[in-house]
Amino acid sequence: MPRIVTSRTKTPPEGFSKIKPTLDEFEAELKDVQTAAESKVAARGSQNLWKVMRVHHERSRYVYTLYYKRKLISRELYHWLLRERYADKLLIAKWRKKGYEKLCCLRCIQTNESNHGTTCICRVPRAQLERDAESRGEEVAFRECVHCGCHGCASTD
Numbered sequence: 001m002p003r004i005v006t007s008r009t010k011t012p013p014e015g016f017s018k019i020k021p022t023l024d025e026f027e028a029e030l031k032d033v034q035t036a037a038e039s040k041v042a043a044r045g046s047q048n049l050w051k052v053m054r055v056h057h058e059r060s061r062y063v064y065t066l067y068y069k070r071k072l073i074s075r076e077l078y079h080w081l082l083r084e085r086y087a088d089k090l091l092i093a094k095w096r097k098k099g100y101e102k103l104c105c106l107r108c109i110q111t112n113e114s115n116h117g118t119t120c121i122c123r124v125p126r127a128q129l130e131r132d133a134e135s136r137g138e139e140v141a142f143r144e145c146v147h148c149g150c151h152g153c154a155s156t157d
């Protein structure tokens with residue numbers, strides 16, 4: 001479905017048409033995974049939610065890369081995209097900080113919620129997980145975190 005332009009402030013800045021096809025693909029993918037998440041196929045509930053979060057993450061990453069890494073879009077367009085929620089402003093703010101370059105989602109660094117006062121296990125560098133497991137004579141048990149299904153997002157990984 002095309003986005004309906006309801007007011008003049010919604011008119012996208014120059015350069016938008018160039019990235020629109022990719023944003024449309026994200027939009028379509030989001031719709032797919034959201035429909036799946038809402039259909040509540042019981043056992044797969046969290047997996048579907050993770051997929052929604054993954055697409056949101058990838059779309060934010062796309063916008064972030066365009067502006068900060070590849071410098072392909074104007075400041076005006078970048079801020080417009082944030083305002084129109086094509087990207088998560090708070091998540092991007094984290095990516096710009098040292099040590100958070102690969103952060104998966106904001107929930108995984110919230111220490112007050114269900115994480116027992118620590119950041120999520122997905123934030124622990126792989127090398128450290130391996131050392132810890134080895135000292136216990138075990139294999140690394142961590143596969144994906146409960147918040148967003150992240151497989152590990154430490155900057156050193």
Ligand SMILES: [Zn+2]
Pocket residue numbers: 103104105108120122123145150151152153
């Ligand atoms: Zn993570």
Ligand SMILES: [Zn+2]
Pocket residue numbers: 104108120121122123145146147148149150
């Ligand atoms: Zn996590």
